[in-house]
Amino acid sequence: xxxxxxxxxxxxxxxxxxxxxxxxxxxxxxxxxxxxxxxxxxxxxxxxxxxxxxxxxxxxxxxxxxxxxxxxxxxxxxxxxxxxxxxxxxxxxxxxxxxxxxxxxxxxxxxxxxxxxxxxxxxxxxxxxxxxxxxxxxxxxxxxxxxxxxxxxxxxxxxxxxxxxxxxxxxxxxxxxxxxxxxxxxxxxxxxxxxxxxxxxxxxxxxxxxxxxxxxxxxxxxxxxxxxxxxxxxxxxxxxxxxxxxxxxxxxxxxxxx
Amino acid sequence: xxxxxxxxxxxxxxxxxxxxxxxxxxxxxxxxxxxxxxxxxxxxxxxxxxxxxxxxxxxxxxxxxxxxxxxxxxxxxxxxxxxxxxxxxxxxxxxxxxxxxxxxxxxxxxxxxxxxxxxxxxxxxxxxxxxxxxxxxxxxxxxxxxxxxxxxxxxxxxxxxxxxxxxxxxxxxxxxxxxxxxxxxxxxxxxxxxxxxxxxxxxxxxxxxxxxxxxxxxxxxxxxxxxxxxxxxxxxxxxxxxxxxxxxxxxxxxxxxx
Numbered sequence: 001x002x003x004x005x006x007x008x009x010x011x012x013x014x015x016x017x018x019x020x021x022x023x024x025x026x027x028x029x030x031x032x033x034x035x036x037x038x039x040x041x042x043x044x045x046x047x048x049x050x051x052x053x054x055x056x057x058x059x060x061x062x063x064x065x066x067x068x069x070x071x072x073x074x075x076x077x078x079x080x081x082x083x084x085x086x087x088x089x090x091x092x093x094x095x096x097x098x099x100x101x102x103x104x105x106x107x108x109x110x111x112x113x114x115x116x117x118x119x120x121x122x123x124x125x126x127x128x129x130x131x132x133x134x135x136x137x138x139x140x141x142x143x144x145x146x147x148x149x150x151x152x153x154x155x156x157x158x159x160x161x162x163x164x165x166x167x168x169x170x171x172x173x174x175x176x177x178x179x180x181x182x183x184x185x186x187x188x189x190x191x192x193x194x195x196x197x198x199x200x201x202x203x204x205x206x207x208x209x210x211x212x213x214x215x216x217x218x219x220x221x222x223x224x225x226x227x228x229x230x231x232x233x234x235x236x237x238x239x240x241x242x243x244x245x246x247x248x249x250x251x252x253x254x255x256x257x258x
Numbered sequence: 259x260x261x262x263x264x265x266x267x268x269x270x271x272x273x274x275x276x277x278x279x280x281x282x283x284x285x286x287x288x289x290x291x292x293x294x295x296x297x298x299x300x301x302x303x304x305x306x307x308x309x310x311x312x313x314x315x316x317x318x319x320x321x322x323x324x325x326x327x328x329x330x331x332x333x334x335x336x337x338x339x340x341x342x343x344x345x346x347x348x349x350x351x352x353x354x355x356x357x358x359x360x361x362x363x364x365x366x367x368x369x370x371x372x373x374x375x376x377x378x379x380x381x382x383x384x385x386x387x388x389x390x391x392x393x394x395x396x397x398x399x400x401x402x403x404x405x406x407x408x409x410x411x412x413x414x415x416x417x418x419x420x421x422x423x424x425x426x427x428x429x430x431x432x433x434x435x436x437x438x439x440x441x442x443x444x445x446x447x448x449x450x451x452x453x454x455x456x457x458x459x460x461x462x463x464x465x466x467x468x469x470x471x472x473x474x475x476x477x478x479x480x481x482x483x484x485x486x487x488x489x490x491x492x493x494x495x496x497x498x499x500x501x502x503x504x505x506x507x508x509x510x511x512x513x514x515x516x
Contacts, residue, residue, distance in 0.1 A: 026294040036284040036297075043301020047447070189305070249507040 018046060018054065021088070021207065028087030033118050035110040038083050041167070048188035049205050051248045056212060059243040060204040066235035067164070067184040067200045068216035069228045074162035074182070077102035078132075082109065085166045085206060086119045090126035092210035097128070099217050102164070105156035106133035109169055111148045132156040144175040157181075165194075166206055173197045186210075190244040200237055203244040276304060276312065279346070279465065286345030291376050293368040296341050299425070306446035307463050309506045314470060317501040318462040324493035325422070325442040325458045326474035327486045332420035332440070335360035336390075340367065343424045343464060344377045348384035350468035355386070357475050360422070363414035364391035367427055369406045390414040402433040415439075423452075424464055431455045444468075448502040458495055461502040 025042045028034050034042075056064075071077050077100050081093060097104045106119050113135045120131045132153035133139075140158040141150045149172055152158040163176055166186040170193025176183050177197055185198040186209045195201045202209050220228060283300045286292045292300075314322075329335050335358050339351060355362045364377050371393045378389045390411035391397075398416040399408045407430055410416040421434055424444040428451025434441050435455055443456040444467045453459045460467050478486060 022295060022298055025298070029294075036287075037280060039294075039297040040280055040283070040301035040304065043298035043303075044305040045301075046298065047302040047305035050449070191308070 018049075022046070025084070025087055028083070031118065032114060033087050033122060034083040035108070035115065037110065038087075041084060045188045045205065048190075048248075052188070052203065052244070054205070056204050056208045057244065057247050059240050059247065060202055060209070061212070062235065063200055063202040063237070063240055064204070064209060064212045064216055066232060066237075067202055068213055068220055069231045069235075070162050070182055070184055070200055071100050071102070071164060071213075072217055072220045072223075073225065073228050073232070074100070074102070074160075076160050077162045077164070078156045078160035079104050080107040080157060080163055080165040080168065081105065081119065081123065081133075082107060082167055083115060083119060086122045088206045089210045090122050092214060094123060094126045094128045096164075096210065096214055096217065099214065103153075103156045103160070104128055104131055105153045106131060107152075107157065107165075107172075109149065111151070142172075142175050142179060144178055145171060150175075165198075166209075168194045168198075170194050170197065190241055190248065195241060198237070200235065201241055201244075203241070276307075280304070283342070283345055286341070289376065290372060291345050291380060292341045293366070293373065295368065296345075299342060303446045303463065306448075306506075310446070310461065310502070312463070314462050314466050315502065315505050317498050317505065318460055318467070319470070320493065321458055321460040321495070321498055322462070322467060322470045322474055324490060324495075325460055326471055326478055327489045327493075328420050328440055328442055328458055329358050329360070329422060329471075330475055330478045330481075331483060331486050331490070332358070332360070332418075334418050335420045335422070336414045336418035337362050338365040338415060338421055338423040338426065339363065339377065339381065339391075340365060340425055341373060341377060344380045346464045347468045348380050350472060352381060352384045352386045354422075354468065354472055354475065357472065361411075361414045361418070362386055362389055363411045364389060365410075365415070365423070365430075367407065369409070400430075400433050400437060402436055403429060408433075423456075424467075426452045426456075428452050428455065448499055448506065453499060456495070458493065459499055459502075461499070 025039055029039050079093060079097050079102050081104055085093060104123060106116055108115055116135055120134055123131050132155055137153055139151045140154040142152050157163055160181055162182040164184045165173065168185055173183055173185060173194040174197050183198040184200045185194050186202045186204060186206055187195045188203060188205060189195060190203045283292065283297055287297050337351060337355050337360050339362055343351060362381060364374055366373055374393055378392055381389050390413055395411055397409045398412045400410050415421055418439055420440040422442045426443055431441055431443065431452040432455050441456040442458045443452050444460045444462060444464055445453045446461060446463060447453060448461050
C-alpha cells in the first residue's frame with residue numbers, strides 16, 4: 001500500500017525523495033533482501049537524516065574526504081555489505097569496490113542463506129564480479145564476537161587493513177577496531193556506538209555518501225601517499241563527530257524559531 | 259528472523275524493552291495490522307525516543323496532565339486509532355475510552371477494508387464494545403482534506419470537541435484544528451507538523467504515555483470543572499514543546515562528554 005501511495009506522490013512533494021526511498025525499502029523487504037528489522041532501521045535513519053536537514057553537512061564532507069583517503073591508502077580494503085546497503089546503493093557500492101580494487105563482503109546481522117543469496121544476486125546484477133561472505137565459503141571468525149556475527153571471509157574482512165562498514169552494529173565495529181583494522185563507517189546516528197567507535201565516521205545518508213565517496217576517491221588519485229597520509233593525520237574523528245552533534249542540537253533549538 | 263532473535267534477547271539486555279516492542283511491531287506487520295510504512299514509522303519513533311532517553315520527561319508529564327484535563331472536560335471526546343496504536347496499546351486505548359466515556363474511531367492513512375477489519379478485531383479483542391470508522395458506516399468528511407484522509411465517522415471525530423490522536427499526520431491534525439476541535443496528540447518527534455499544530459502535544463512513547471494518561475484521568479476525577487479549566491489555561495503548549503526540544507538538544511551536546 002505505502003509503496004503504491006508513495007509512487008503516486010508528485011516529484012514536487014516536499015518529502016518526495018524520502019518517500020521514494022521508503023518505497024524502495026518496502027520493495028526490498030518484500031523481496032527478502034531486508035530482515036524484519038531492516039525497515040525499522042530505515043525509519044531510524046529517516047529520523048536522524050531529518051535532523052541533519054537531509055543534506056550532506058560540512059562535517060560529513062570532511063569525514064568523507066578522510067574516509068576516501070584511508071580507503072585509497074589501504075593495502076587490503078574491504079567493503080562490508082548488509083541488506084539495507086544492497087537495497088539502497090548496490091551500483092555505487094560495486095563501483096566503489098572497482099575504483100579501490102576492494103573486496104565486497106556480505107555481512108548480515110540476521111544471517112540466513114536465503115538473504116545471503118538474494119544480496120549476492122543484487123550485487124552481481126549491479127555488476128560485481130566477486131562477492132565474498134557467501135554460503136559457499138569456509139568462513140573465518142573474528143576474535144571477541146560470539147555467534148554468526150563473528151563470521152568473516154578469509155579472503156575479505158578477516159585479512160583487511162581498512163574496512164568500509166556502512167550501518168555496522170556496535171559490537172562488531174568494536175571487534176574490528178580491536179583487531180587492529182581501520183574502520184570507516186557511514187551511519188546517520190552520531191550517538192551510535194559504531195559512530196563513536198570507528199576510525200572515521202561519516203554521518204550521512206548512504207544515498208548521498210556513496211556518490212560523494214566515489215568522486216572523492218577519484219579526486220585523490222592525483223595525490224601521492226604522503227599527501228594522503230597528511231590528510232588522514234589532520235582529521236580528528238572525535239572532534240568532527242562532536243561538530244555533527246552540534247549541528248543536530250542547533251537544528252533542534254533553531255527549528256522552533258521558524 | 260528479527261522477531262525470533264529479539265525473543266532470544268535476555269531481559270537484562272540494555273535494549274530489551276525496545277527489542278521486544280520491535281518484535282511486537284513485526285508481528286503486527288505480518289498480521290496485516292500495520293501498513294508497509296508502519297514499521298518504518300516505528301523506527302523513526304525509536305530514534306526520537308532514544309533522544310529523550312526512552313523515559314517520560316518532565317515536559318511530557320506536564321502535557322499528559324493538561325491532555326487528561328482537556329479530555330476530562332470534553333463534551334464529546336473521541337480517540338483516533340491507527341495501526342501502530344492498535345498494535346502497541348490496544349488494552350490501554352480501550353480502558354481510556356471507557357474511563358472518559360469516549361468513542362473509539364479507526365482512522366488510517368493507508369486505509370484498506372482488510373486493515374480496518376483487523377484493527378476492529380484487535381480493539382474488540384481488547385474489550386471495545388463500540389468501534390467507529392469501520393467499513394459498515396456511511397462516512398462523513400472533514401473540510402480541507404482530500405481523498406480517504408478526509409473521512410471521519412458521523413458519530414465520532416466529525417462531531418467531537420476534543421480528539422486524542424496518537425501519531426496523526428500533519429495535514430489531518432491541521433484540518434481538525436481548523437474545524438475548531440481541540441487536538442491532543444502523542445508523538446515522539448517534537449519537530450513534526452502535528453506536534454507543532456496540536457492544542458496539547460505529548461512527546462512520549464505510546465507505551466508510556468497511555469498508562470500515564472489513564473492514571474492522570476483517574477486522579478482528575480476528584481477535581482471540578484473550574485479547577486480543570488484553570489489547569490488548561492495554565493498550560494502553554496508552545497513553551498512546553500520548546501522545552502522538549504531543549505531536552506533533546508542537551509542530550510546531543512551532553513552525550514559526548516560521557
